[in-house]
Amino acid sequence: MPSRFCSFCKNNGETVEFYTTHTLKDKIGRIVCPTLGRYVCPLCHATGPNAHTLSYCPL
Helix, strand or coil: CCCCCCHHHHHCCCCHHHHCCCCCECCCCCECCHHHHHCCCCCCCCCHHHCCCHHHCCC
16 A cells, blocks of 8 residues: 555545545645535535545535
8 A cells, every 4th residue: 555645535446546646635625526525515614724524514
């Protein structure tokens, strides 16, 4: 298992070639995953560096 990978993409069945090209978050906790970053939370509308899935929504 590579030391640098995105757990979000790995858990969602992306290829190893894709999920090893990035991490989920940067060093200060902002989302850098391109897949999750495009997602818009249906409750609070967060996206980009603040993106999260519905189960992680603070509302």
